[in-house]
Amino acid sequence: xxxxxTTAREARATTRRRRRRRARRARGAIAMTRxxxxxxxxxxxxxxGAAATVxxxxxxxxxxxxxxxxxxxxxxxxxxxxxxxxxxxxETWRSEGGAHDRNAKRLHAMCGANGGLYVKAGQFASxxxxxxxxxxxxxxxxxxxxxxxxRDAVLKVVRNEFGGRAPEALFETFExxxxxxxxxxxxxxxxxxxxxxxxxxxxxxxxxxxxxxxISTMSALVRFTxxxxxxFDFGFMVDEFKSRLEKEIDFEAEGRNCERLGLAFADDARxxxxxxxxxxxxxxxLTMEFIDGEKLTNIEGMxxxxxxxxxxxxxxxxxxxxxxxxxxxxxxxxxxxxxxxRAHPDGSGRTQVVLLDHGLYSELTExxxxxxxxxxxxxxxxxxxxxxxxAKALQVPDEFAWLMPLALARKTSSGEPVDxxxxxxQWADDKAKGGAxxxxxxxxxxxxxNLSKEMIIVLRANALVRNVIKALGDSRESSIAALEMxxxxxxxxxxxxxxxxxxxxxxxxxxxxxxxxxxLLWRARSFGIFARVxxxxxxxxxxxxxxxxx
Numbered sequence: 440x441x442x443x444x445t446t447a448r449e450a451r452a453t454t455r456r457r458r459r460r461r462a463r464r465a466r467g468a469i470a471m472t473r474x475x476x477x478x479x480x481x482x483x484x485x486x487x488g489a490a491a492t493v494x495x496x497x498x499x500x501x502x503x504x505x506x507x508x509x510x511x512x513x514x515x516x517x518x519x520x521x522x523x524x525x526x527x528x529x530e531t532w533r534s535e536g537g538a539h540d541r542n543a544k545r546l547h548a549m550c551g552a553n554g555g556l557y558v559k560a561g562q563f564a565s566x567x568x569x570x571x572x573x574x575x576x577x578x579x580x581x582x583x584x585x586x587x588x589x590r591d592a593v594l595k596v597v598r599n600e601f602g603g604r605a606p607e608a609l610f611e612t613f614e615x616x617x618x619x620x621x622x623x624x625x626x627x628x629x630x631x632x633x634x635x636x637x638x639x640x641x642x643x644x645x646x647x648x649x650x651x652x653x654i655s656t657m658s659a660l661v662r663f664t665x666x667x668x669x670x671f672d673f674g675f676m677v678d679e680f681k682s683r684l685e686k687e688i689d690f691e692a693e694g695r696n697c698e699r700l701g702l703a704f705a706d707d708a709r710x711x712x713x714x715x716x717x718x719x720x721x722x723x724x725l726t727m728e729f730i731d732g733e734k735l736t737n738i739e740g741m742x743x744x745x746x747x748x749x750x751x752x753x754x755x756x757x758x759x760x761x762x763x764x765x766x767x768x769x770x771x772x773x774x775x776x777x778x779x780x781r782a783h784p785d786g787s788g789r790t791q792v793v794l795l796d797h798g799l800y801s802e803l804t805e806x807x808x809x810x811x812x813x814x815x816x817x818x819x820x821x822x823x824x825x826x827x828x829x830a831k832a833l834q835v836p837d838e839f840a841w842l843m844p845l846a847l848a849r850k851t852s853s854g855e856p857v858d859x860x861x862x863x864x865q866w867a868d869d870k871a872k873g874g875a876x877x878x879x880x881x882x883x884x885x886x887x888x889n890l891s892k893e894m895i896i897v898l899r900a901n902a903l904v905r906n907v908i909k910a911l912g913d914s915r916e917s918s919i920a921a922l923e924m925x926x927x928x929x930x931x932x933x934x935x936x937x938x939x940x941x942x943x944x945x946x947x948x949x950x951x952x953x954x955x956x957x958x959l960l961w962r963a964r965s966f967g968i969f970a971r972v973x974x975x976x977x978x979x980x981x982x983x984x985x986x987x988x989x
Contacts, residue, residue, distance in 0.1 A: 506649060506652045506653070509553040509557065509653065509656070510652070510656045512549055512552065512553060513549060513553065513557070513656050513657075513660060514656070514659075514660065514663075516545050516546065516548075516549040517660045517663060517664060518663075519542075519545060520542040520545060520546070521663075521664060521667050521668075523538050523541060523542055524538050524542070524667075524668070525667065539571045539572075539573040539574065540573045542573075542574075543571070543573040543574045543576070543577040543578065544577060546561065546574070546577070546578065547561065547577045547578055547580065547581065550578070550581055551581060551584055554585070554586070554622075555622060555623075555643060555646060555649060555653070556622070556646075556649060556650065556653040556654070556684070557653065558581050558584075558585055558622035559622035559623060559680075559684070560657060560680060561578040561581045562578065562579070562581050562582055562622065563676075563680055563683070564578055564676070565577075565578035565579040565581070566579075566774070566899060566902070566903065567676065567887075567899075581622075582621075582774075582776060585620045585621055585622055586620065587616075587617045587620040587625050588620075588625060588643050588644055589644075590615050590616075592644035592645075593615075593617075593625065593627075593641055593644060594606060594615070595644065596641055596642060596644055596723055596724070597609070597641060597724060599723075600721040600722075600723050600724045601721070601724075606627075606629070606639075609719060610629040610630060610631060610632070610637075610639075610719075611629075611630045611631060611632050611634070612629060612630045613627060613629040613630075613639070614627050614628045614629065615627070618638075622643075623642065623643060623646060623684075623687060623688060624640050624641055624642050624643060624690075625640075625641060625643070626638050626639065626640050626641075627639045627641065628729065629726075631716070631719075635728070635729075636729040637716060637719075637726050637727060637728060637729050638713070638726075638727050638728070638729045638730070639719075639724065639725070639726050640690065640724070640725040640726075640727070641723070641724055642688060642690065642723040642724070646688060647688060650681075650684060650688075654677065654680075654681050654684075657677050657680070658674065658677050661673050661674050661676075661677055662674070670884060671884060672884040672885075672888060673884055673887065674888075675884075675887045675888050676887065678892075679892050679895060679896075682892060683771070683799050686798055686799050686800070687798035687799050688722075688723075688798075689722055689798070690720065690721065690722055690723060690724060690725035690798075691720060691721065691722050691725075692798070693725060693796075693797045693798040694715040694717065694720050694725055694727075694797075696797035696798070696800050697712045697713060697715055697727070697797040698712070698715055698946075699945070699946045700712050700762070700770070700794065700797065701714075702946040702947070702948065703762070703766050703944065703945070703946050703947065703948055704758065704761075704948065705948045705950075706948040706949060706950035706951070707754075707757070707758075707948075708783060708785075708789060708791065709750070709754035709757070709758075709789070709790070709791055709792060710754060710757075710758050710791070710792055710793075710794070711791055711792070711793045711794075712793065712794055712795075712797070713727040713728040713729075713730055713793070713795065714727065714728040715727055715728075716728075730779055730781065730793050730795070731781065732779030732780050732781035732793055733746065733779065733780050733781070734775055734776065734778070734779065734780075735751060735755070735775055735778035735779065735780050735792065735907055735910075735911070736775040736907060736910040736911070738910070738911065741780050744781075744782065745782065745788060746780050746781070746782065746790045747790045748911045749911070749918075749922065750789075750790040751780050751790050751792055751911060752907075752908045752911040752912075752922045752925075752926070753922075753925060753929070754790070754791070754792045755773075755778065755792055755904060755907065755908060756904070756908060756922075756925060756926040756929040756930075757929050757933075758792065758794070759773065759900065759901075759904050760926075760929040760930040760932070760933040760934075761929075761933045761949075763803065763808075763811065763897065763933075764808065764811060764812050764815070764930065764933040764934050764936070764937035765933050765936055765937050765940065765943070765944055765949065766943055766944045766945060766946075767802065767803050767805070767808050767942075767943025767944070767945060768800050768801060768802045768803060768943075768945075769800065769801050769803075769896070769897060769900050770794060770797065770799075770800060770900065771799035771800055771801050771896045771899070771900055772796060772798070772799045772900075772903075773794070773900055773903045773904055773907065774903055774907075775907055775910070776795075776796075777794065777795045777796040778792060778793075778794060778795070778907065779792070779793040779795065780792055780793070781793060799896070801892075801893050801896035801897055801900070802893075803893065803897075803943070805942060805943065806832060807832075807833055807893065808937060808943055809832075809937065809938060810829045810830075810832035810833045811829070811833065811897070811934070811937075812933075812934035812935075812937035812938045813825060813828070813829040813832070813934070813938070814826055814829035814830065814833070814843055814844070814847070814934075815847070815848075815927075815930045815931050815934035816931060816934050816935065816938075816968060817829055817852075817854075818844045818847065818848050818850050818852075818854050818927075818931075819854065819927070819928075819931045819968060819971075819972050820854065820968060820971045820972060820975070821853050821854030821855070821975055822853075822854075823851075823852040823853040823854075826840070826843070826844055826852040826853075826854075827840045827852060829843075830842075830843045830852075833891075833894060834891055834894075835889075835890065835894065836889045839886055839889060839890070840852065842886060845857060846898050846901065846902070847898075847901055847930075848927050848930075849923075854975070904926070905923070905926065908922050908923065908926050909922070909923070931965075931968060931972075932965050935961055935964045935965050935968060936949075936953070936957075936961045938964075939953075939957050939960055939961055939964070940952070940953060940957065
């Protein structure tokens with residue numbers, strides 16, 4: 440009948456429309472794949488030219504070939520990722536979350552295969568703000584997957600640095616197999632002629648020669664990605680990464696940073712740094728005291744040795760607050776692998792935290808140090824006007840003034856705690872209404888391009904320390920909350936001192952660099968701030984009780 444005929448006709452028309460849509464999508468995917476491959480090839484060729492320029496003076500064909508292969512693999516990987524994300528947005532059957540998982544796996548494989556700076560870049564990206572969880576989870580594994588450099592190449596680095604002398608001539612014993620391997624260097628155990636056990640950090644062979652070409656590749660790939668995703672403006676991360684590398688590959692500078700921090704905390708038995716042996720240290724080889732300790736997040740191992748995780752958390756909180764706000768600099772890479780815990784060498788059994796890897800430090804200007812001190816106090820007492828003024832003094836754009844209190848203490852500019860669950864619900868509601876939802880890479884790119892490198896390192900270090908202290912809370916919500924409150928109070932206490940001392944203490948300890956009068960003033964101001972914070976907390980509790988139903 441007519442109704443059946445009409446229904447059949449409509450069904451055929453619907454089928455034809457679906458086929459046409461699938462054909463258009465397929466043609467678009469093919470065109471996009473060709474374009475991506477073409478640009479990827481251009482990227483690889485451009486990088487080949489950069490690599491050739493960098494390696495020309497060395498005349499090392501094998502090194503040039505390896506650099507070219509790394510560039511080609513990186514370009515092919517990024518091109519594949521771009522196509523995958525474009526298809527994920529076009530096809531409803533493939534979720535963007537699935538694309539994150541697939542592409543995080545691809546990026547992890549490429550970084551691991553290319554090694555060297557790519558591993559370091561992957562680790563760096565895993566801790567950047569706004570990175571999808573799939574990337575953070577996958578790339579963070581790179582730290583434990585680094586293969587050691589060939590033995591002969593490593594020994595050649597030592598001979599080149601010490602006038603042709605082999606490790607056997609420099610040390611009583613030297614273990615050729617590394618005890619730890621990282622992206623930029625590896626560490627060997629050795630014994631000095633005096634009998635002391637040391638850790639010898641040796642830079643990866645060929646690292647300095649590969650920096651120029653590898654950084655050129657990364658810059659080109661970021662520009663390539665922006666052709667397809669204009670909001671992916673992460674050129675600032677490549678610039679920051681290059682700036683970090685220039686600091687981290689100078690082992691003499693690392694030794695000086697290590698000694699400076701040791702002198703600054705000579706009056707705090709809870710904090711220590713390894714001793715540096717300068718007669719066996721060069722720009723590419725660093726010889727330090729060997730530290731036998733537990734990784735700071737290995738709570739079970741710490742307890743087996745009678746170490747107190749809470750004491751370690753408080754020592755770490757004190758250390759980073761004081762370093763930044765009183766001494767005027769901060770260790771820029773406090774991930775768990777660079778933080779050890781041990782019993783104090785004096786035999787007292789006290790818990791001591793030892794800081795390793797001092798290659799990356801951020802130096803604060805006096806204005807920034809004072810502004811950061813003002814910001815912490817403003818957050819504590821709920822002074823939003825003072826918080827905004829402090830953020831402005833830190834050269835944070837007005838539209839991102841809210842970021843500093845949130846990133847430092849998970850609070851608003853008026854000092855109100857930000858409930859993560861409430862925030863998640865707000866993001867979900869915003870997305871359901873067609874909004875952006877949870878801030879992602881686009882927002883992270885905008886923020887990163889508007890903050891100074893100094894502030895990016897400070898915020899990153901703050902986040903890493905907060906995560907380590909959270910791990911020391913041993914998964915107990917009440918313990919984690921208590922340790923976080925103590926961490927914030929450490930920052931507030933040292934912020935008060937930071938505003939009292941006329942200039943940063945640098946390598947001077949508080950016991951030597953702060954007069955008795957200023958110490959008494961510090962105690963008085965800390966007590967006053969504590970009283971104001973307590974009044975606000977009690978007022979908040981009473982307000983909740985009054986508003987609660989009977």
